Structure formats: structure tokens, C-alpha cells
Amino acid sequence: MFDKRNIRIYYLKTLERIRSFLLSRNSREFLIFLFFVFVSFCFWLLQVLNDDYETEFSIPLRLKNVPSDVVLTSELPDELRIGVKDRGTVLANYMLGQTFYPIVVDFKDYEDKGSRVRIPVSALMKKISVQLNQTTKLLTIRPDTVEFIYTKGKAKKVPVKLQGKVALDRQYYISDIIYSPDSVMVYAPQEILDTITAAYTQALNFEDVADTIRRRVNLADVRGAKFIPSFDDVTLLVDIYAEKSVEVPIRGINFPPDKVLRTFPSKVQVTFQVGLSHFKSITSEDFFIGVTYESLLNNKGEKCPVNLKSIPRYVNHVRLNPKEVDYLIEQRIKFND
Template structure:
């Protein structure tokens, strides 16, 4: 109760102070000053609005009466930018009170002009000026060319390929790249369709990948072509490298009858890096170290360097220990009838 009385008392005191201020001589002087300021501003605004200005508007663009069997592979822009010049009052009317109707083009008027249609600048300039005041000057239109490309049933299926830079982190490697879908349907006029063999993704730029990455990537646009769908889900699978060592025999190649290669040692170690999923799968039988007789004939050293002649594609950083071995060409008796 006490608080309510205090609020009412303070309200009445404040109201009396405002009333006394408005009725004072200083208040009247201030109000007269503000009145002349507002009048001056209005005169200035009217004078300013009579000057000539330039501005830009957006006008929607539509293509109507497109048959159901037609696939638009290159759409017309949704809107065009129109630059005009006129007095400020006219431009203000455009901005505040006037709505521009969409500029419409009828597909039936252009279907006999081929799969690629270019609408002349003069044609849509005429549609623009019909919506402008007679005093308004049309300065420019962007884009200054409107075109569309379409096809009637021309399509084919093409594979999808990932494009870009994908680098695995240290001790990791990219084991597989999966695409879903891995193929798409492309619609295009015949000449464009014949030039497309693969649908590429937008370039990827990934580095230091240490875990599986899944991204939805749009396909690169091709002028005059439409992909369905226009994207693919890219799954980048990574695996961790592990070190493994196997013992592999050194084998002589192309030795004549009666001659046998002896190396010391006869078996060497092959160390390599392999992904964990292939660790148990790889064995010494997947590697082959061969020394040809011709190489030994040309060798002037007591040691021969070893070369890995075959290995699995999924192993990396292969090392032979030792890299060279002592050798001896041993003569053996040749059995009768053996050449």
C-alpha cells in the first residue's frame, strides 16, 4: 500500500515538472526552433529529390509453358539487375510503392531454334521498359545475355569419380574411396552428351586424415548438362600402417644347366609397411627376389645387389636386409640327356 502511494506521488511530481517545462519561455523557444528545422529539412528534401540519380533494381525472370518431356539442362537466371536513371522522386516511388512484375518468356516461342536458345537483348529490354515511367532512362541490364539449354530425352549413365587432394596422416594410408551413388544419369543435348564420359566431384582438399571421412559433395557443373542426382556421398576409408618382416629366399634366374647360384645368406629379410587389415594376409610367398645369370656375368664385385622383382600392391616402404650378399656360382654335374 505504501509503495503504491509513493509511485502515484512521484508520477504527479514528474508530470508537473514536464508541464511547467513545456509552458516555460525556454520550451517555447526550443519548439519554435525545432519547427523551423523540420520545415528546412522538408524543403531540402524536396530540392534534393528533384535531382537526377542512378540506382539498380532486381526484376524476376520466368520461363513458362515448358513441356513435361523437356529437361532444362541450363536454366535462365531467376532475376536480372536493371540499372536506371531518373529524378529522385520517381526512383523513390520504385523503391517504396511500385512492384515489378516478373519478365516472362514463352518456351513455345523458342522451341524451333535448337537445343541452345539465346534471347536477344532487345527482346527483354522491351519488356523492362514497359514497366518503367516514361521519364526513366534504362542504363544497363545484367546479365546482358539470357540463354537456356534443354534436351528431349537425351540421357545416359556415367560413372562418378572423386577429384581433389586427399592425404592420410602419419602412419595411415587411404585404403579405399567409396562413392554412393557411383554412377549418375546425365541429361544433355546430343553433342554435349557425347563429350561426357565421367561425372567428377567438386575438388576435395583433405589432409592429415586419421579416421573415416564421409562427405556429401556436389558434382562439377558442365555447361548444357544436368546430372541426376547432382551430388554423391564420398566415403574415404583409412587404415593404419604396421611394420612386418618376412624371410625370402634369393633365387637364380636364367642359369644354364649345370650352374647353380649360392648366396650367403641364402635367405634375406624383407621389411615393409602394411595396413592392419592385410597384416595376416601377406606372407613371404608374396615376394620374389631374383638374380639373373646375365647380371652376375657383368658384375665385377664379390657381392651382388638384391632387387625385389615382385611384391603386393598394398605394401609400402619395402626394405631388403641385407641389400647385397656374397655369392658363388657352383658347377654341378649334368645328367645325360640334359641340355
């Protein structure tokens, strides 16, 4: 290991080698060459920077003095992109030295302009030109339309609705969609508020879904409107189909008090698909098969077609067996006291 004395000797020897190299003939010639290269580069750079160039800069944009009862439903952009033209030396100063101050828009100056306020480009150009060199030409301002929309306390509650495409795996289906919250407040000027009936989520796209999905989804933007909250927790409850059959009696509808319907058979087998979560809860009482008296009077066939009048919410692909039945309209027998 080196002690302190050896380290000092090693350091001095290294320093001496460097000094000898720098004072040698070859190194002096090399350093002189580098000096002239540097001087040439500086002259070239000055020549280049004296030419005119075009470039872009960003300037922050701010809105001040917004009253507490005002809700901005479409805010100003965070910054402006300005296109300028000047000598390279001036543009270099903008990039390396000068700091652009935010362009401030006073809400009070536009309070009487209505709920949709458009800032004239000429007003922005005046505020920007103050910060530019006199030789600098202001060419463009982006965005070319600067506006904000606001409302004073005008709002309503609207339901949340899902937007997008959900492709389910075979034998699966969406048994329910749960939104949390199920409705949100929307703030907007009255003319925009009247056109909004629901808050739609941003488009979702799922493929081969075979299990429950939970997502926090942002609500789709509506220009001039602001949703609070701006997101929603969506749960897609996914279930698998199973097949089930029940026997449902045929009932007469609108028959006179003295007449009664007899069908053969008296019950129809109803086969359907239902999710496993509702398999046990669905019974024959959840279905209604009815035949109206008027339809039988107009029936020209020997058999009566049967139709389901109501089915449960979670049932799909319903089949009836048989689809037609024999029938009789019997006269009720009255017994005298």
C-alpha cells in the same frame, strides 16, 4: 503499494506537468523552431529529389512452359539487375511504392533454337521497359548474357572421382576411398555429354590427416551438364603403416622343359610396409619373383639380378635382400624306360 486511486492521481499530475511544459514560453519557441527546421528539410528534400540519379534494382526472372521430358542442365539466373536513370522522386517511388513483376520467358518461344538458348537482351529490355516510367532510362542489364541449356532424355552414368589435396600425418596412408554412390547420372546435350568421363567432387583440402574422414561433398559444376544426385558421400579410409618381411622363392620363367633354374639362395627376403588392417593377410604367396630364361642367356655377369613381377595392392616401399643371387641352369636328366 499503489492502489487504483493513487495511480490515477499520479497519472493526472504527470499529464499536467507535460501540459505545463508544452504551454510554457520556452517550449513554444522550441516547437516553432522544430517546425521551421522540418519545413526547411522538406524543401531541401524536394530540391534534391528533382535532380537526376542512377541506381540499380533487381527484377525476378522466370522460365515457364518447360515440357516434362526436358531436363534443364543450366538454368536461367534467379533475377536480373537493371541500372536506371531518372529523377529522384521517380526512383524513390520504385524503392518505396512500386513492385516489379517477374520477367517471364516462355520456353515454347525458343524450343526450335537448339539445346543452348540465348535470350536476346533486346527482348528482355522490352519486357522491363513496360514496367518503368516513361521518363526512366534503362542503362544496363546484368548479367549481360542470359541463357539456359537443356537436354531431352540424353544421359549416361559416370563414375565419381575425388578432387583435391589430402596431406596425411607421418606413417599414415589412404587405404581406400569409398564413394556412395560410386557413380551418378549426368544429363547434357550430346556434344557436352561426349566430353564428360567422370563426375569430380568439389576440391577438398585436408591437412595432417590421421583418421578416417567422412564427408558429403557437392559435385563440381560442369557448364551445360546436370548431375543427379549433385552430391556424394565420400569416405577416406586411413590406416597406419607397419613393416613386415616374408621369404619369397625365386622361380624360373620360360625355361625349356629339359632345363631347370637353381639359385643360391633359393629365396629372397622381401621387406615392405603395409597397413595394420592388412598386416596379417599379406603372405609370401602374394608376391612373385621370376627370372626369365632369355634374361639369363643375355646376362654377362656372374650373378643374376632379381625383380618382383607382382606385389599386393596395399604394399609400399618394397625392399629385396639380396638383390642379386648366384645361379645355375641345370640339364634335366632323362631316364629311359
